Each structure stands twice: as C-alpha cells, then as structure tokens.
Amino acid sequence: MSSRRFVFLDPGGMADGWLYVIVQAETEVFYQQQYGGLACRQGQIEGFLVPMAGVDAVDALCELFEKDFRGAGTGNNSWPDAERDRLARIVADISYWASDGHTEEPHALWLDESRMREADEAWVPVLTPDGPGVLVWSNSD
Template sequence: MRYVCLDPDGTGTGWVFVIVAAGTGVVYKVQGGGHRCAQYAQEGYLIPVFGRGLDQELKDIFVGELKGHGARRGGWPPALLDRLRAAVALHVYGSANRDDLFPTPLALDESRLADIDEAWVPVVTPDGPGVLVWENSD
C-alpha cells in the first residue's frame, strides 16, 4: 500500500476532495473530527472538487452548529441532516470510463450516518461509495 496524507502540515487553503473507494493500493489519510483530531483513511482514488467556498456550509454545520465536536454518531436532528444533505450535494465528474461525463451531485450515504464526522462525510459518487473530505477545522 501507498499512503498519501492530505494536508500533512495543516496549512491547507480551503480544499475539498472526494475519495472514491476502490482497490487501488493507494490509501488517502486525513485528519477530521474537530477538536478530537481523529485520523481517517480510505483506499481509493481522489477526485478534486473545484470552486470557492465549497466547504463553507460544512464548516458552518460542524464548527458552528456542532461547536467543533465533530461526529453525532447517527443522532442527527432532521433539520440538521437536511442541511448536511444539501451541503454535500456538490457536483463532481465521474470516471472517464463512463458515457455520462456531465457533473453529477454527490449524495449523503445514509447507510453510513454513524461514520459522519467533521471533515469526513460518507457519500455516494457517480462511481460508487466514497468520502467527502475537506480541511479540518482545528
């Protein structure tokens, strides 16, 4: 396995990526969890998500609403879960191995609600399961 640390020195400048789960031999590592500074890892391939302020609503939810504590371990009030669904619906391109090359919105993977944490949100991508990651707030 090869390991790639996203933002290893903590000086990132507003990046957002999707790690699509796949047997690539490359594992991407990211710090999340707000003040807990949890270490997460996913084998797969990386899709950058381009645009300004794409992580703002995510930061508003996890840093503002949840006060930097990160995960709720599945106990999401309906209104907050709706905000999270909307925040992760970023448009990404799937792999070039598909006929449909138009950007498709990500969807919150509601089968993995207990895995959601600050800077680590399970999503469904055009190519299957993945994780939406962004610069940790701590």
C-alpha cells in the same frame, strides 16, 4: 514487497479551501485524514482522489461543523432530521464530474445515509457515480 502507498492529506494543516472525494476502490493507495475538529480522529480509506470545486460548499460545511457543532466533532451524533437534511443539501450541491474517457458530465453527490454514524467534520460518507466514498476537506483544528 508491498506496493501499498499511504498519502496523508494536508499533513501540515496549512492548505485552506480544498475539497475532495475519495472514492473507495482497490488501488493500493490509502488516503489518511485527520477529521472531527478538536476530536482529532484519524481516518483512512483506500481508493482514488477526485478534486471538487466548491468554495461555497466548504463554507457551508464549515458553518455546520465548526459553528453548529462547535468544532468538537460529532462523535457518532444521532443526527436530528433538520441537521441531516441540511448536510444532505450541502452535499447534493457539489458537482462530481464523471467521465467515460470520452465525455465528462456533472453529477450530484449523495449523502450516504446508511453510513451516517461515520459522518463528522471533514469526513462525510457519500455516494458518487463511481461508487461509495468519503467527502473530505481541511479539518478545523
């Protein structure tokens, strides 16, 4: 019997303002997320979920993807330098609290530019102190 578990984030689309990082790890827990605005892409990643504080970041991400990209998803966008740099600044302003089990301290997230082709609304590849992951939030559709 498989011990794999699948968790769909925000299945009813009714929670607003949340922001998580799913850090890739062999956990047998797979998080699924609809992303890409009206493109309604489906993503899945195995790992562990880390809640983020960042109302301002959610607002900035929504402005970039919903206003500038018109909520239609980026569809493997070529990401001009100005837009990529803007996304990198938004991501870097989000604090990721890492712990060694005794102390916690904040660290910046980094946009994983080696995976930019994956970047879309509510699904942004990032690097954390705990390894690669994906930054997710409530999809606009």
